[in-house]
Amino acid sequence: MVIDSTAGPNCGETALVIPVLWLCGPPGVGKTSVAWRIRARLRQGRVAAAYVDIDQLGMCYPERDSDRGRHRLKVRNLASVVANVAARGATCVVVSGVVDPVHRVAVPGAVVTLCRLRADRDELVRRFRTRSGPEESVAGVVADADEMDASTVADVCVDTTGQAVPEVVSAVMAAVDGWYTVTGAVSPVPVLAPADGPVLWVSGVPGVGTSMVGYTIFRRTLDAGRAVGYLDLRQIGFGASDGVDHHLRAANVAAVWRAYRDAGAEGLVIVGEISAHEAEVPYVRALPAATLTVCRLHADRADLVRRILPRGERGSWSQPGDPLLGLSAERLRQAVNRAVTDSEALERAKIGVRVDSSGRDVAETADAVLAMGAWPLLSGGSGR
Structure with missing residues (x-):
């Protein structure tokens, strides 16, 4: 099943593909820190990279039974944000955050490379607690990690166990080398009326x-x-x-x-x-x-x-x-x-x-x- 989107700011016959690198994984695995540093490294190399925390695009509650986890809502918003940053000069986008572990992500106007970060359970729990994660959430973090380990939606997986953030950044960039140079054209997302x-x-x-x-x-x-x-x-x-x-x-x-x-x-x-x-x-x-x-x-x-x-x-x-x-x-x-x-x-x-x-x-x-x-x-x- 493909998650799709039907809303965005652009219109016309075709639009350029925007490469997107999406780092996913359970809480505490280091998605945000790694993604932010990848963007910084790309920008140091004069690549006009944008960044999005996917969780920031789904803070709308209560969530609907038809979209548990608000995955479709987040992807719809990501399609719009990707189009907007591209219109303002970005040539690629780095994304961090939780992904639907069952359904392969498809973002209109973008070609997505999905990279899963993982860590051994003991280290993952330690990292989560170090960043002041609530103890009652530990079981859920472990369950999320198990679900992602069993998932096949990611294109590549990078094990972060025993590695510092700079080492993980290098490992990810080696695993997805050239992701930000993809070119092509796709159908753009359509315009909808402004919301009241x-x-x-x-x-x-x-x-x-x-x-x-x-x-x-x-x-x-x-x-x-x-x-x-x-x-x-x-x-x-x-x-x-x-x-x-x-x-x-x-x-x-x-x-x-x-x-x-x-x-x-x-x-x-x-x-x-x-x-x-x-x-x-x-x-x-x-x-x-x-x-x-x-x-x-x-x-x-x-x-x-x-x-x-x-x-x-x-x-x-x-x-x-x-x-x-x-x-x-x-x-x-x-x-x-x-x-x-x-x-x-x-x-x-x-x-x-x-x-x-x-x-x-x-x-x-x-x-x-x-x-x-x-x-x-x-x-x-x-x-x-």
């Missing part, structure tokens, strides 16, 4: 808490029994350029929201940075049928210092492209200064509805956002 419905953008500069506040609102909405989607702008913006490409992000938001809406979502929460230079305009244009509310979180310097300085340390999840991870104390202080300057520019521009997060924890800031009344899926207050 409420979209809440929790925005601001680094350190104000956009991700945690937005995710809290998303979780509260689910807990209230509503169908809702979530999207991190940074995680859908790793295209051909290292800079922030709001046009690419906006195109991906529009495509993913269309798919989530078709899957039954009543609303969408997006999180990510905004600038004072009309960064919201591409999103307004990309979402002409939706009701977009931009909520701009603000924090004073003391709070930005308190929140940004610890960001140099590795957390439980190594977020792809985290610009603060691993920075020295001096560079983190520079990041604070940039955040303060950018925040002052946003204050002058008066972009979005301002919510002050200074002195507030995540739950209190989420309460303040909901109190604006701009999120119809929850009626004000804490929603708890």
Whole structure:
């Protein structure tokens, strides 16, 4: 059985094939770290490689019985994202994340090389626990690993047991040598009408808490029994350029929201940075049928210092492209200064509805956002 997709941004008779390398495997095997470094190595070689974490393209709940694991939803969104990054200059895409272990992946507009990463059970469990994975999930991780070991959907398999990430990167690139040079033409994915419905953008500069506040609102909405989607702008913006490409992000938001809406979502929460230079305009244009509310979180310097300085340390999840991870104390202080300057520019521009997060924890800031009344899926207050 082939997983297909019927939604995307391009139209016409034919479109160029975009090579995609998809690294799959159980949680803790190293998919994200390896994929991110492969992209970095390709870019060092002047290959315009994009990156996508497939799990970020399926955060829409509750999932349908007809698409357990949301595999079809993720592949549909991947087809759109691949087309969008190609339109912005990418020549290939590296993907990481869980894959359907039963059905072979087919992504319209792309030729997919599927590489499975595996590790011996003891090492896999150790890695999972090291990254603070919950103990109650260990049995599920082992079951996923067993299922993938029995699967035949992957093109190649690389054993990561006893190997550091750089060694795995070299092994994968040797196993799939030349994957990013595939050429040809295929039928493109079709265009669908823009989706309507409420979209809440929790925005601001680094350190104000956009991700945690937005995710809290998303979780509260689910807990209230509503169908809702979530999207991190940074995680859908790793295209051909290292800079922030709001046009690419906006195109991906529009495509993913269309798919989530078709899957039954009543609303969408997006999180990510905004600038004072009309960064919201591409999103307004990309979402002409939706009701977009931009909520701009603000924090004073003391709070930005308190929140940004610890960001140099590795957390439980190594977020792809985290610009603060691993920075020295001096560079983190520079990041604070940039955040303060950018925040002052946003204050002058008066972009979005301002919510002050200074002195507030995540739950209190989420309460303040909901109190604006701009999120119809929850009626004000804490929603708890």
